[in-house]
Amino acid sequence: MQSIALHTFLCCLLALTGERRSSQERPVQVPSSESSQLAGSWSCAGNFRNGKVHRASFTGSMILSGKWLELTETDLEPATRYVAKYLIGYDSQGGHLIEFDANTFGAATYSSTDGWRHGVLTMESHASLSVKAPYVANRFVYTIGGAKTFTVDWQIQKTAEDSWVTSDHLLCERTD
Numbered sequence: 754m755q756s757i758a759l760h761t762f763l764c765c766l767l768a769l770t771g772e773r774r775s776s777q778e779r780p781v782q783v784p785s786s787e788s789s790q791l792a793g794s795w796s797c798a799g800n801f802r803n804g805k806v807h808r809a810s811f812t813g814s815m816i817l818s819g820k821w822l823e824l825t826e827t828d829l830e831p832a833t834r835y836v837a838k839y840l841i842g843y844d845s846q847g848g849h850l851i852e853f854d855a856n857t858f859g860a861a862t863y864s865s866t867d868g869w870r871h872g873v874l875t876m877e878s879h880a881s882l883s884v885k886a887p888y889v890a891n892r893f894v895y896t897i898g899g900a901k902t903f904t905v906d907w908q909i910q911k912t913a914e915d916s917w918v919t920s921d922h923l924l925c926e927r928t929d
Contacts, residue, residue, distance in 0.1 A: 797925035871898040
């Protein structure tokens with residue numbers, strides 16, 4: 754009788770623990786209302802870490818049946834001809850959001866296990882092991898400020914022990 758009671762108690766405990774864990778671990782997926790808020794045309798202005806002005810235009814759209822957010826950045830100032838295409842979507846095998854960054858200077862990938870949290874999405878690179886890399890890791894932080902604004906911050910870590918430093922900050926305002 755004690756064995757049956759103990760078995761029942763353990764089954765209930767496991768069921769409750771699993772239920773609590775699954776309710777705390779919200780699935781990270783796109784489309785989300787936050788991702789779709791970035792659809793449209795945006796005019797962005799801000800500064801690089803060195804104080805130089807940065808102006809850019811962004812366009813965003815939900816693509817592939819609304820499963821992916823496509824953002825295109827075109828820098829206006831400085832006139833470096835920098836253009837980037839960012840694709841943000843859900844990696845079902847990895848169980849997290851992933852961002853593909855293809856730009857005129859190269860390419861990179863970023864991921865987020867947390868996804869959108871209270872209007873903020875942090876996409877982080879894997880740490881670089883190359884001694885030639887100018888920094889160990891970098892990330893992009895997208896913050897929605899409402900229906901008509903969002904910010905994007907590019908942050909870097911010079912070493913694994915350093916805290917994140919903002920290298921570029923843009924405030925974007927809807928133009929459409």
